[in-house]
Amino acid sequence: xxxxxxxxxxxxxxxxxxxxxxxxxxxxxxxxxxxxxxxxxxxxxxxxxxxxxxxxxxxxxxxxxxxxxxxxxxxxxxxxxxxxxxxxxxxxxxxxxxxxxxxxxxxxxxxxxxxxxxxxxxxxxxxxxxxxxxxxxxxxxxxxxxxxxxxxxxxxxxxxxxxxxxxxxxxxxxxxxxxxxxxxxxxxxxxxxxxxxxxxxxxxxxxxxxxxxxxxxxxxxxxxxxxxxxxxxxxxxxxxxxxxxxxxxxxxxxxxxxxxxxxxxxxxxxxxxxxxxxxxxxxxxxxxxxxxxxxxxxxxxxxxxxxxxxxxxxxxxxxxxxxxxxxxxxxxxxxxxxxxxxxxxxxxxxxxxxxxxxxxxxxxxxxxxxxxxxxxxxxxxxxxxxxxxxxxxxxxxxxxxxxxxxxxxxxxxxxxxxxxxxxxxxxxxxxxxxxxxxxxxxxxxxxxxxxxxxxxxxxxxxxxxxxxxxxxxxxxxxxxxxxxxxxxxxxxxxxxxxxxxxxxxxxxxxxxxxxxxxxxxxxxxxxxxxxxxxxxxxxxxxxxxxxxxxxxxxxxxxxxxxxxxxxxxxxxxxxxxxxxxxxxxxxxxxxxxxxxxxxxxxxxxxxxxxxxxxxxxxxxxxxxxxxxxxxxxxxxxxxxxxxxxxxxxxxxxxxxxxxxxxxxxxxxxxxxxxxxxxxxxxxxxxxxxxxxxxxxxxxxxxxxxxxxxxxxxxxxxxxxxxxxxxxxxxxxxxxxxxxxxxxxxxxxxxxxxxxxxxxxxxxxxxxxxxxxxxxxxxxxxxxxxxxxxxxxxxxxxxxxxxxxxxxxxxxxxxxxx
Numbered sequence: 001x002x003x004x005x006x007x008x009x010x011x012x013x014x015x016x017x018x019x020x021x022x023x024x025x026x027x028x029x030x031x032x033x034x035x036x037x038x039x040x041x042x043x044x045x046x047x048x049x050x051x052x053x054x055x056x057x058x059x060x061x062x063x064x065x066x067x068x069x070x071x072x073x074x075x076x077x078x079x080x081x082x083x084x085x086x087x088x089x090x091x092x093x094x095x096x097x098x099x100x101x102x103x104x105x106x107x108x109x110x111x112x113x114x115x116x117x118x119x120x121x122x123x124x125x126x127x128x129x130x131x132x133x134x135x136x137x138x139x140x141x142x143x144x145x146x147x148x149x150x151x152x153x154x155x156x157x158x159x160x161x162x163x164x165x166x167x168x169x170x171x172x173x174x175x176x177x178x179x180x181x182x183x184x185x186x187x188x189x190x191x192x193x194x195x196x197x198x199x200x201x202x203x204x205x206x207x208x209x210x211x212x213x214x215x216x217x218x219x220x221x222x223x224x225x226x227x228x229x230x231x232x233x234x235x236x237x238x239x240x241x242x243x244x245x246x247x248x249x250x251x252x253x254x255x256x257x258x259x260x261x262x263x264x265x266x267x268x269x270x271x272x273x274x275x276x277x278x279x280x281x282x283x284x285x286x287x288x289x290x291x292x293x294x295x296x297x298x299x300x301x302x303x304x305x306x307x308x309x310x311x312x313x314x315x316x317x318x319x320x321x322x323x324x325x326x327x328x329x330x331x332x333x334x335x336x337x338x339x340x341x342x343x344x345x346x347x348x349x350x351x352x353x354x355x356x357x358x359x360x361x362x363x364x365x366x367x368x369x370x371x372x373x374x375x376x377x378x379x380x381x382x383x384x385x386x387x388x389x390x391x392x393x394x395x396x397x398x399x400x401x402x403x404x405x406x407x408x409x410x411x412x413x414x415x416x417x418x419x420x421x422x423x424x425x426x427x428x429x430x431x432x433x434x435x436x437x438x439x440x441x442x443x444x445x446x447x448x449x450x451x452x453x454x455x456x457x458x459x460x461x462x463x464x465x466x467x468x469x470x471x472x473x474x475x476x477x478x479x480x481x482x483x484x485x486x487x488x489x490x491x492x493x494x495x496x497x498x499x500x501x502x503x504x505x506x507x508x509x510x511x512x513x514x515x516x517x518x519x520x521x522x523x524x525x526x527x528x529x530x531x532x533x534x535x536x537x538x539x540x541x542x543x544x545x546x547x548x549x550x551x552x553x554x555x556x557x558x559x560x561x562x563x564x565x566x567x568x569x570x571x572x573x574x575x576x577x578x579x580x581x582x583x584x585x586x587x588x589x590x591x592x593x594x595x596x597x598x599x600x601x602x603x604x605x606x607x608x609x610x611x612x613x614x615x616x617x618x619x620x621x622x623x624x625x626x627x628x629x630x631x632x633x634x635x636x637x638x639x640x641x642x643x644x645x646x647x648x649x650x651x652x653x654x655x656x657x658x659x660x661x662x663x664x665x666x667x668x669x670x671x672x673x674x675x676x677x678x679x680x681x682x683x684x685x686x687x688x689x690x691x692x693x694x695x696x697x698x699x700x701x702x703x704x705x706x707x708x709x710x711x712x713x714x715x716x717x718x719x720x721x722x723x724x725x726x727x728x729x730x731x732x733x734x735x736x737x738x739x740x741x742x743x744x745x746x747x748x749x750x751x752x753x754x755x756x757x758x759x760x761x762x763x764x765x766x767x768x769x770x771x772x773x774x775x776x777x778x779x780x781x782x783x784x785x786x787x788x789x790x791x792x793x794x795x796x797x798x799x800x801x802x803x804x805x806x807x808x809x810x811x812x813x814x815x816x817x
Contacts, residue, residue, distance in 0.1 A: 004057060009329035011061040013343070015068025016336050020075050020343045068336075075340035079176045080128070080185035083163040087191055091156040093200065095129065096297055097149055100236050101138065104146045108132040108188065111154070128185040130161065135189075145194040152200020158192035168770070168799025169561050169815030172594075174344075181345040182299070205294045209234075212429050215438065220446050226453075227445065229255035230418055231425045232296050245453070248460045250407025254418050258301035258351050262309045264419040265292045268426065286313045292426075304351050307331045324359045328352065346399045350392050357391025358384055364488040377416070385411040390484060394477045401600040403469050406459045413459070414452045421445045421452070468629055471601040554806030555681065555709045557739075560598060561795045561815065562590040564745065564769030564776070565618035568716070569599070572679035572709070577609040579716060584621025591622025596629060598800070608633040613718030614698035615648035623652060627659040635661060638688050638703035639668035648698070669703060671733055681709045686733035687724055699744060700724045706735060712805050715759075717743035721750050729755065738810075739803060740764045746777020746794075753784055763791040763812060765803070770796045 090110065097106035109129050134146045141147040149155060163186035164175035179186055209232055216224040225237035235243070235255050246252040254260070269288035273281045293306040311327035332352050335342050342348040362383045365371070371379050385408050397403060404410070428441030558569040562582030567590065570577040582590025599607075610632050612620055626632065635656055643649065656666065669675075671689035676682050687704035702718025715737035720728075721744060728734055740761045743750040745768040764785055768776040777794065785792045791812070793801045799815025 003326050004060065006326050006329045007057070008060055008064045009333040011064030012068035012071070012333050013329075013336055015065035015070075016072030016075075016340055017068075017343050019069045019072030020340055071337055072340045072343070075343075078180045078339050078341050080163040080179070082165040082176075083161070083186070085161040087158055088161060089156065090159050090161065090188065091154070091197070092130075093154045094132075094149060094151050096206070097151050097153075098234075098236065099138075099141060099147050103133055103135050104141055104149075105131070105133045105236065106151070107184070108155075129183055131179070131184055131187040132159075133187070133189055134194075144192075145196065146190070149194060149196065150200070150202045151206050152202050153196055154198035154200065156195045156197055157190050159188045159190040161188050162186050167815070168795075168797075172561070172799065172815075177341060177344055180341050181339060181348070203294070205291075205297070208429055208432075209295065211432050212425070215428075215432060216442060216446075219439065219442065223446050223449065226449050227421070227425055227442075230421050230449075231429075233258075233261075233299060233302065242453070245456050245460050248404070249410035249456045250404030251410045251414055251418075251456065253350075254414070256301050256347065258347075259305040259308070259355055260415070260419065261296075261302065261422060262289060262292065262305040264422050265289060265426070266309055266313075268423045282313050286310055289313070301347050301351055304331065304335060304348065305355075307335070308355065325356075328355055328359060346395065349395050350399075353392040353395055354388040357388040360387075360488050361390050361484065362387030378412070381412045381415050382408075385415065394472075394480050397469050397472065398477075401469055401471065401597050403467055405467060406462055410456060410459050413455050417448050417452045417455075421448050424448070468596060468600055470603050470605055473603075554804060555712075556805075557714060557803040558598075559741070559765050559767055559793070559795055559801040559803075560595060561800045562594050562622070562767075562769075563588070564772045564774070565590060565621065566613070566718075566745075566767045567595055567622070568741065568767075569602075569604075570681075570707070571602075571604075572677070572681055574679035575608045575677050575681065576604055576606065577611065578607050578626075579611045580613055580619040580718075581610070581622035581626055583618040584624075585617075589622060589625055591625030591629075595622050595626065599630065604630075606631045606633070609636055610634070611636045611703060612638075612652065613703040613716075614638060614701060615646065615652065616698055616719065617648075619719070620648070620652055624655045627655055627661065632661065633665065635666045636703070637666065637668050638701055639670040640688055640698075640701045641691050643691065643698070643701060644668075669705075671728075671731065679709075681707065683707050684735075686728055687718075687720060689724075689727045689731045689733060702743070704728065704733075706737060710805055710808065712738045712810060714739045714741070714803075715761075716741050717750075719744040719750075721747075722752055725750065725752060725755050734758055736760070738762050742766045742777065742781060744776075745772075745774070746781045747774070748778035748780050751778065751780050751784065756784065761790055762810070763793060763803070765801060766792065766794045766796075768794065768796045772796070 092108040092110040095107040095109055098104065107129055109127060134141065134144070136144065136146075138147070164179070166176055167174050209228075212231065213224055213228060216227050220227075222239070225235070225239055226242055228234045229238050233256055238255065243252070246254065265288055266285055269285040270281070273284045276284055289306050289309050293302050296302040308324075308327055308331050311331060312324055335348070365383050365387055371382065374382070389408060389411075393403070424441045424445040428438045428445065431437040431441065553573060556569075556571045558571075560567040560569060560582070565583035566580040567582040568579040570579065578595075582595060584590060607626070607630060610623070610626070612623070612635070637644070637649075637652075644653075653666070669685045671685055671687055673685040674682065675685075683705050685703070685705045688701040691701065699719040699721050700723045702720045702724060704715075704717050704720055704724070707714045707716065713736065717740070725743075737759055738761060740759060742764050746766040766777045766781070768774075776796075782792060793812060793814060795801065801812065801814045804811050804813070
């Protein structure tokens, strides 16, 4: 990497990454370190230490690091401050607008008058862009005037404007970051009819996309979702079963309208302009790339890919071939300067990571002998897929905790098929004024999509199509990319440079190092030594992935933020247990969306015990997914007699049996039972103590128990209400507790001041969803504990909360203070 501009761009990006990812905690020390490093290079001049030829470059890179750090420190300014305005008058111009059956959605830029009406700085700023959505069926959208609108129209209405708050917990969806990296301040949901103030003229790109949608809808209904997704990256009409098929096989990126799309557009335009002189041909292809970016509404992935493709094309206008790696680095630096938060956007990282893999890793793969006899087209597809995959695998593990085992085969199988669909679709769009010709292009595209769907459906049915992967940690990623750099680079040159710098440093410190040459008896010589050196990095990577030394010390209890439901993770040095599994409904599954990713980020590979306090869906919803995706040792349920024959419990037990959990692995507990564990943890069951006459309510038969460890006791209460609380009192199952999980999400139906007066806890915890419709936790509950000056921790306002007991002391950490 002799190109100084590449080195400078990387220095800027590394400095920016330190500021963006480190946050305010590293700003002052990072700034001080950057100034000190720059000063050292400029003014500290021990003889020969920096190297006379390298010193200007080192100064250049040190300034780049400092500039990147200062730029990255301004990233938070790109985030819109949290704001909620309910039923407020709004006015603005539509930048994009689509009617999607049961809703209409697009982007609106608020006008100055609307911002002034909201109170200036206290409301939304003039010119800010928001995602706008209106709910309703076709008739309602037509009646309210929303269906008749087009981009360019100025409209006034009443709506709910939200500039979201930061995520409550690490790993939660970061809505402010999502909007900021897409040039938006937040979202608006319309609550009234639309009043059109001024009719605008829709841009030509929007009219072309509308023509494509109507054409495909008319001739091939049901296929418009896939066609639009491949052509323009618009997935609003993509059927759920289609989306799942593409996700499982690892090719959902074809709907991102990014680098591969631009590559196929360049190829199509280059072939189509064969008759033009070279310079005119390059300019025509550049125009095609710009036009395609406009078609895709200038979304960030296509903007990045278009910038890179355009830079490469412009470079070809000069003498010789431009360095694709240089333009990659320069465009990354430019976009970082435009919005430092891009360095936290996974689509940005994946886009540039995959492009780097294609530019750098793929040529190194091309040197491998085992691919030399393959057909050129297949060889190119395999090399590009492997190169991109090697470059972004750590990013995929971090973002999704899943690894597609068939992703490479799927990408090779459909890469050129879907590229042909893109090119045919664009040709069909350009020939809509010649219906027979357009029909032929789109018919061929639909046939290719059908072939692709059949291939992906076949691959998706393969056993182990994807696996969940434990978060391997920072050192795994560092070693992965170090090994990749060493493999694709000039290893002999890198080793020589490393030895020179080590010798300089040693000489400066007063040490003398003995030199080794090949064949003078240096360790690791010979063929076996070479093989050992090649296998060593792989062995270390596997060791870091497994992380056997990551043993838990003490007791850690995590109250996961799963919405309106319960889920508590308990970890000791010897056991991992889960109490309840959160909710599941048509919108989300807590097991898949929250619990499983959290477990993998924490390095949990197995659940030794899963306790279900009762059968309600907000406590058992995530269980089916967990049963199918992580080993579970034992299932522990409340012994409620005939109630276990109810429909809800039958669903739980059927799901357990379907995944191979035997009846012997299911334990039923009732009041008086004691459980002891290898770590010294002990559980004393207090309920259910009596089967009450509550046929429809499982709350009053909750599994209630005291967990004791290292002199501390935690009281877990499920959803018990006043009847079960009275039963515990009458039967003498009330004992001192240092920490209490408040029952039933803080409901007033579990609030009895006289009953709770018997406890003197150090802290209490409430599991409730943010802005839930039940009003949990009730004001009576929060006021009671506040009056007693007992710290109350809440998932709905503080996110995921961890209680840690270690070395005789306890601490509590929350996602948000």
